[in-house]
Amino acid sequence: MKLAVIRERRDAEKRVAATPETVKKLIALGFTVSVEKEAGDAASMPDSLYADAGATIGKDLKAALKDADVIFSVQGLEGADAKLAKKGAAQLSVLNPFTEGERLQAYADAGLMAFAMEFVPRITRAQSMDVLSSQSNLAGYKAVLDATAEYGRALPMMMTAAGTIAPARVMVMGAGVAGLQAIATAKRLGAIVSATDVRAAAKEQVESLGGKFVMVEDEETAAAETSGGYAKEMSDEYKAKQAALIAETLAKQDIAITTALIPGRPAPKLITEDMIKSMKPGSVIVDLAVEAGGNCALSEPGKVVEAHGVKIVGHKNVPSRLAADSSALFARNLVHFITPMVKEGALAFDFEDQIIQESLITKDGAIVNERLKPQPAGEK
Known part of the structure; x- marks a missing residue:
């Protein structure tokens, strides 16, 4: 069995899909591992470390891919x-399947068996394979640091001989994995933290981290979470009520971090221009959903902009801004995914397994995933 690790080619992508640590684990499983030249450089993992771990270094993409049965990549x-x-090689990566149909068709035409790691179901035995959680965790942490870097004041309360500095107020919008880590990080830095989410179940998690939960609670919120643990899109009526409450709360904040995403849909707009106008001069907004359309009306992908006296941070690919750690976690996710597929030194994919069924995108020259097939009229 041969496994190839390729160098990422997309803008703002510094991660790599295997580390020297995981290369050793893959070799122990029975793989020979080829790593494309300079694949890990941006994540502070030079070729020499991979060679020391037992990998061969491919001089280019073609050389790395030659005869590979499995391909590891971030994107x-x-x-x-x-x-x-x-033909028939298995590729494990993040694929953005809802927006990159042309690329998926190219995979099908090439005979690739492509797996979208973001489609791995959120079930107990797949937790160690969950790239969305591992990467979002780091993104939530980094979002607070990015906000702190742009904010012109201190976060914790400080009592000095010259007087007291009041603590900053931070609001986190969306209490998923990224949001919860942002809450925890902001609290550790001494801020007063509040958070909001459409899922009532998030209240206990927010409060356990020391945050104050801000939410309109009604009948609709009782069914605001999908079976996969994601937030559903809410009705226009609910959105209006929640927006009014958020607008009132946001005006008192120094920092807002938005993390709300809906799989397969544009990110919901949580902060309008009028809300930005209501915020204090010098406030900061970090929009972690900027690449999916943004939660903030004025955020711009890849830029830090200023509007109405408020800085709006829209860094792309935030996990990649912590490339060494995000690569380490991503690489372990892939190892956990492929390990059960190796039986007695050979690849043996169980296509009846829920994890395989839900993450498999292309096979035998076709796009096979149910979530990507056209829905009947009236369904979403």
Whole structure:
């Protein structure tokens, strides 16, 4: 069995899909591992570390992919490069399946068996494979640091001989994995933290981290979570009530961090321009959903902009801003995914397994995932 690790080619992507640590684990499973030249450089993992771990270094993409049965990548092969891979090879990566249909078709045409790691179901035995959680955790942490870097004041209360500095007020919008880590990080730095989410179940989690939960509670919130643990899109009536409460709360905040995402849909707009106008001069907004359309009306992908006296941070690919740690976690996720698929030194994918069924995107020349098939009229 041969496994290839390729160098990422997309803008703002510094991560790598295997580390020297996971290369050793893959070799122990029975793989020979080829790592494309300079694949780990941006994550502070030079080729020499991979070679010491037992990998061979491919001089280019074609060399790394030659005869590979499995391909590890963070964001997947580009469509034009899919033809370089062996027909039937399994690729494990994040694929953005709802928005990159042309690339998926290129995978199907090339005969790749492509798995979208973000489609791995949120079930107990798949927790160690959950790339969304591992990467979001770091993104929530980094969002607070990015906000602190732009904020012109201190976060904790400080009592000095010259007087007392009041603590900063931080609001986190969306209490998923990223949001909860942002709450915990802001609390550790001494801020007064509040948080909001459409899921009533998030209240206990927020309060356990020392945050104050802000939410309109009604009948609709009782069913605001999907079976997979994601937030559902709410009705226009609920959105209006929640927006009014948020607007009132936001005006008192120094920092807002938005994390709300809906799989397959544009990110919901949580902060309007009028809300930005109501915030104090010098306030900061960090929009972690900026690449999905943004939770903030004025955020711009890849930029820090200032509007109405408020700084709005829209860094792309925030996990990649902590490339060494995010790579380490991502690489372990992939190892946990592939390990059960190796039986007696050979690959043996169980296509009846829920994890395989839900994450498999292309197979035998076709796009096979149920979530990507056209829905009947009237369904979403």
